[in-house]
Amino acid sequence: MDATVLLSLKKIPCPKKDKCPNVDCLFQHPRELTSTTSDNSGAESNAEISDRKRKDDSEAGNPEPPKKRVRSGEEGRDDAQNQSALVQAVSRKSIPTKPDEAKPKSLERSVSPPGLKRKSGCLPLDKFQGSPKPSAASQIKLASHQPSSTSASGTHTGPAPPVKKSAKPEALNPRMVAKPPAKFETRLKLLKLVHTELTRLNDNLKKSEQVDKSQSAAAADSVAGASKAVTNGGPDKKASGMALSDQERILVALEEEEKAALDKPDIYTTAMRNTYMKYKRMTVEQWREFCSSKKNAEKSACNPTDGAKPVITGLTPTQEVVILRRLLTPIDNLSKHGYVSSIPSTEDIVNARTVAKMLQGWEKCARCDRRFQVFPGRREEDGALTSGGVCVHHPGKTYFQDRQPGDKSKQLKRYKCCGEAVGDSSGCTRGDTHVFKVSDVKMLASIINFAETPENEKPHGYPVCFDCEMGYTVYGLEVIRVTATSWPSGEVLLDVLVRPKGEVLDLNSRYSGVFPEDMVEAEPYSGYDPENPPLPTEIPTTSEDATRRKYKIVGSPEAARELFFSLISPSTPLIGHGLENDLNALRVVHPTLVDTILLYPHKQGLPYRMGLKMLAAHHLGMKIQVEEPGSIRGHDSAEDARASGELARLKVKGEWDRLKLEGWSIVHGDIVPPP
Incomplete structure (x- = not known):
């Protein structure tokens, strides 16, 4: 037509x-x-x-092309008109249907507009930039006909809140595993057996709860005034609501079956039968406790806490010390990794001082790798401590971002401080001066010589956890804070600031936690009194409910070392993380060490090492060295020392568990080997 x-x-x-x-x-x-x-x-x-x-038909026979192209807006309006007509036609259908009669599926599909006769060479409307924008008047009229969300009273209540997606319920079918331990029919049969016992226990628990409620209600009615208590919740709420729902029982059965399939695939059938018998022999009270623990675990999962996991060894402090001595970490063959087991000779020290004089103070910056000159005692011309101007650097460590699934591109190494990729800029922080670190043992001894731990008639008696904080001076990285705690109690024995030998370039407050005002306001301290140890005191600040510490300070690293020697003897176990850094900063040679870097070695071995922050979080659930956004607190050496001690206690627990399997026991308080 x-x-x-x-x-x-x-x-x-x-x-x-x-x-x-x-x-x-x-x-x-x-x-x-x-x-x-x-x-x-x-x-x-x-x-x-x-x-x-x-x-258009008359122009189709003309071999000459049209002088003007047909405007896409006209075709768009034409398409819109035909589309509207079709929508109206669909909405006009009023064929009477029965209530139970299903609608044909063809009516549920969207109807596409009929094809238009277009001139050859014209593209459809969707090939252009977009459909014509409707006018403002048409938008207002169209909005007036759209249904709005109203309440029961007819008032507008705004858009409906988003509906939270509930967890998808699981059916009573075995979960898929990589290597099924048995046929699907066998797994399903055993799963249903376990679920049947769970249902039986749950039904018995419900009956028990009903009996308890009726008995408590009868007892309350027999007492004057007890009816009001029943109305307010009843006197006994111990067993109310402990029964599991249908989905919870299915999840318990699925978890038991999946655990047997993954952990014991070789004896899967036997493991499932043992699980079945476990629930078959379970009493109602045991099932009540199981349900209670299950619900408490769900609540704790919804409200996680940041508390640390307590380390329970089952031993007395004296017994823990006995086991700790089995975990000593020798350092005789670790000199190339910074551990010092003997004092450098006088000849080595003289040679090191000769080399230092030849270098004339030229060092390499530990932050930006630039060469600069340092002037101990200040330069005569202008009193400067260093040359080279300001130090532009990145204070944060580098890391690789987590690779996204399917991403095979090369991952960029970035800085934690600012997120910039390595090489994008010279730095995000400006330091007043360049700084450097001396790692060579002979050069360290040429500045302040090492000293071995002397014999002590009155040592502390227990192992000591030890940590130091360092700052940059004209002699490199020097100790500025020394902290010692008792093990395993964690009591602070010593926490004192140290006035370094050289002029301070940077206290490294971002990591040391020691600020200039701490050094200025610290009280001088000399000698060691066990009744009055050098510990910091809390002082109020201008902000509400805030305090800061006021430390004691000693005049030199040698004085701090003498204080430390008053606590220990050569046989006292020293516990710490990366003890070579702390001992070298304090110039101490100690033979009895428990280094958590060696207790928890990196899979690639030294010089790679696991960080204390990561070890504490992974093994203890303890959060240390927490960096708050917008503030610089630095590390707390007392906190780090205690964390090292707890990691050592965890190893003590593991060692004692191993010894018990070998037949060791405790007799009259003493740890006795197997007969």
């Missing part, structure tokens, strides 16, 4: 009017959506469309 005839039929009203069953009726129907009339008010009429199409 010719297009002109079809368009003419659209002007004739349909004889059946609203009862017309045809979706794409050729006749005209009254419009039902006022918004559609408004949207198509600017569209072309049917006569204009017919005239334009006749013009």
Whole structure:
């Protein structure tokens, strides 16, 4: 049929009017959506469309191309008009159907608009930049016909809140594993057996709860005034709501079956039978305790805590010391990694001083790798301590970002301080001066010589946890704080600031936790009194409920070393993390060490090592060295010392568990080997 005839039929009203069953009726129907009339008010009429199409047909026979391209806006309006007509036609259907009669699926699918006769070479509307933007008036009218969310009283309540997606319930089917231990039918049969016992126990628990409630209610009614207590919740709430739901029982059965399939695939059938018998022999009270622990575990998972895991060895402090001596870490063959087992000779010290004089103070910056000159005692011309100006650097360590699934691109190494990639900039922080570190043992001895731990008639008696904080001076990295705690109690024995030998370049407060005001306000301290140890005191600050520490300070690293020697003897175990750094900073040679770096070695061995922060978080659940956004607190040497001690106690626990398996026991308080 010719297009002109079809368009003419659209002007004739349909004889059946609203009862017309045809979706794409050729006749005209009254419009039902006022918004559609408004949207198509600017569209072309049917006569204009017919005239334009006749013009296109006449131009098709002309070999010359058209001088002007057909505007995409007209075609867009034409498409919009036809689309609106089809939507209206679909909405007009009013065929009576029975309530139970299902609608055909074809009515649920979206209807695509009929194809238009376009001139060859014209692209469809979706190939252009976009459809024409509706006018503001049409948008307002269209919005007025959209349904709004209202409350029961008819008032507007705004958009509905997002619905939280609940966990998808699981069916009673064995979970998929990489290597199934048995056929699916066998796994399903054993799973159902376990679930049957869980259901039996749960039903018995529900009956027990009902009996308890009835008995408590009867007892309350027999007492004067007890009815009010029952109304307020009853006197006995011990057993209320302990029974598991259907989904919880399914999850318990699935977890038991999956655990047997993964952990014991070789004896899977036997493991499942043992699980079945475990629940078959379980009493109602035992099931009540199981359900209670299950629900408490779910609550604790929803509200996680940051508390540390307590280390329980089952031993007395004296017995822990006995086991600790089995965990000593020898350092005789670790000199290349910084551990010092003997004092450098006088000849080595003289040679080191000769080399230092030849270098004339030229060092390499430990932060930006630039060469600079340092002037102990200050330069005569201007009183400067270093040359080279400011130090632009990145204070944070480098790391690799986690690779996304499917990402095979090269990962960039970035800085933790600012997130910049290595090489993007010279630094994000400016230091007043350059700094350096001396690692050579002979050069360290040329500044302050080492000393072996002397014999002590009155040592502390227990092992000592030890940690130092260092700052940068004109002699490199020097000790500025010494902390010692008792093991295993964690009592602080010594916590004192140290005035370094050289002029201070940078206290390294970001990591040391020692600030200039701490050094200025510290009280001088000399000698060691066990009744009055040099410990910091808390002083109030201008902010509410805030305090800071006021430390004691000693005049030199040698004085701090003497204080430390008053606590220990050569046989006293020293516990710490990376003890070579702390002992070298204090210039101490000690033979009895328990270094957590060696107790918890890196899988690649030295010089790679595990950080104390990571070890404490992984093994103890302890958060140390926490960096708060916008503030610089630094490390707390007392906190680090205690963390090292707890890591050592965890190793003591593991060693004692191993010895018990070998037959060791405790007799009259003494640890006795197997007979």
